[in-house]
Amino acid sequence: MLKTVPVSSNRKTGPIAVTYRSGTHETYGTCPKSCALHPKNETGSAEIDAEYLQALLKAVPRRGKAWTYSHFPAAMLPKAGPGETVINASCDTVDEALAAVSIGRPAVIAVPSDTSDSWPRVVEGTRFYRCPAELSDSFTCKDCGNGSPLCARPDRREVIVFVAHGTGAKKVGTGRGGCYAASGPVALQWHGTRKAGAPNDAQAVEAFAKSLPPGSFLRHHVAGDAGKEAR
Ligand code: SF4
16 A cells, blocks of 8 residues: 655655555555564565565656665665666664675664764774764755755665664664654554555556656655565
8 A cells, every 4th residue: 555745744854755655454564574673573574566666666756866765685675777766775783784785785774772972983994874864953855965865876885874763762773673653643644554545556656756746856665665465
């Protein structure tokens, strides 16, 4: 199920286009079982939804940028070709992020809230630095990278760090939950997606990208992933 929002009111993304993706039966149904932040791993997905993935890669606004994040293993994620959606490998450890970079995948990492003073830092030649929208209340994805948001750069070798926040923050880094979309306004939007989103999410995501004004930014899956829901 796919919810599309032409102009988000999310504080961090700023006023750009976004989507939410949920399973039909379970809100977390498109997220991989392997995700360490998943609060109910047994309900997660074991495989990528191939039809949706192909549509996701193509779902880029004309002359615009599109990006997302996935908790599936980095090696399972396609590298974005020219003009395709950039899929960042969402990592849970520094070693995992380094491994993703080593195979040519742009990577991000979610880190515990008490490590905010540890960044930026360079590990084995790779620079890790915090998302700039976490460092200023007035900075959003719309402002990021002077027209080329950092998360939409397919060949980026630096790892972007997201410091945990919200009610689940204490669980990040424990391997037992901590998903930032488990509560608050994001959770409300996401649960609403399961009840009222478009049922054919592959068709819906392509149509949505085509409907956006030229030059738009589109951040796919504020919550959700590219998995195929288990039946
Ligand atoms: S690094 Fe830039 S594009 Fe990525 S989440 Fe932060 S502000 Fe948005």
